[in-house]
Amino acid sequence: MNQPHFTYEAEGHTLIVHLPEELDHHNCSGLKYETDLILSENYIKRILFDFSKTRFMDSSGLGILLNRYKQMALSGGTVAIYGAGAQALRILKMGGILKLMKLYDSKEAAVTG
């Protein structure tokens, strides 16, 4: 039995996605299907990506973030990030993500917005 790579939590109309330790192509495989399902069945205005457990990400992680951003932008929603460590931050900056998504230090700050 494989451990789930992503876990999800709802806070009102906000969906919190807890990301895995290694945010690579292998671990990203289920995310599109799972978030599509959640977004189709719930009224979600905001997605928060929780990086607090993530020690590594590459361009595959960037791809899934960008796609969720596009998806949310179409419905007028937003996407934000919290808990990113040094390695993830470098990738996020290089990928231009921080121009599209707000960055918070903690879950509390991110939920409050």
Place this chain on the structure above:
Amino acid sequence: MSEQNKPEVLKMELEALSKNEEFARVAVVVFMARLNPTLEEVDDVKTAVSEAVTNAVIHGYRGEGGIIYLEVAVIDQEISITIRDTGVGIPDVKQAMEPMYTTDPDGERSGMGFSFMEAFMDQVEVLSAPGEGTAVTMKKKISG
């Protein structure tokens, strides 16, 4: 000849499965530990290897499996990594290396793989021929 000028080499053959992406990048950074890299250098190499191996899994072998050949050599504080597949090859390497270029119809791929390899390594060379496969060689000086 001094010991220092002799390259030390790691050679591996990996099945082109997505779960081997993590194994490949970890194996390379454990091997490079002998160069006493900084944490940032470790992250750089780890990311570059992850990008090249992922490309082989997704693009080289179209997710249908095959063998990825990984060769790492260290000499005089330089690491040289070659990741080779015998998959479909890249028809236009120049185009494939453009930032944001992707062939993925779902939009889940960022198209930043080669850009990251170039950003994190000193030198990236891509040899590819349609029907024969792709070899990516990346080099980086490690401060030690």
